Amino acid sequence: MQDVFRLDLEKVADRLCQQARDDRIRITLHGHQKMIEEEISYEVLRRSIAPVPSIEHYPEHQRGPCCLVYGYSSDERFLHIVCTTTLENTLDKILAEDSAEIQG
Numbered sequence: 001m002q003d004v005f006r007l008d009l010e011k012v013a014d015r016l017c018q019q020a021r022d023d024r025i026r027i028t029l030h031g032h033q034k035m036i037e038e039e040i041s042y043e044v045l046r047r048s049i050a051p052v053p054s055i056e057h058y059p060e061h062q063r064g065p066c067c068l069v070y071g072y073s074s075d076e077r078f079l080h081i082v083c084t085t086t087l088e089n090t091l092d093k094i095l096a097e098d099s100a101e102i103q104g
Contacts, residue, residue: 009057012067012085020049031082038098044073049081057085 019025025046027035035045048071056068069081077098 008059009055012057013055016055016067016069016083016085017050020046025049040073040077040079040098045079045081048073048079049083059085 023046025042027042027045035041049069051071054070058067059065065085067083067085069079069083071079071081073079079098
């Protein structure tokens with residue numbers, strides 16, 4: 001069972017990276033508001049996802065399958081980025097936050 005989950009996780013990570021490299025990211029209104037609050041630009045977001053990300057996958061989430069992506073900005077900020085995993089052609093970015101703000 002764990003091998004199947006790992007394979008799914010690898011596929012999700014690969015797809016998210018490709019979508020970011022291809023500039024196929026859709027940002028929700030709430031996500032955009034958080035990016036403004038956190039001073040995270042679209043380009044910083046895209047570049048932090050494009051390399052192979054470290055992710056936590058939540059295929060059974062109550063609001064739909066999603067994942068938490070950990071990435072670094074060019075100025076070394078550690079970012080948490082929540083993405084849906086159900087869209088084949090577009091990465092739907094729901095939220096991006098500077099993890100220093102989260103940890104307080």
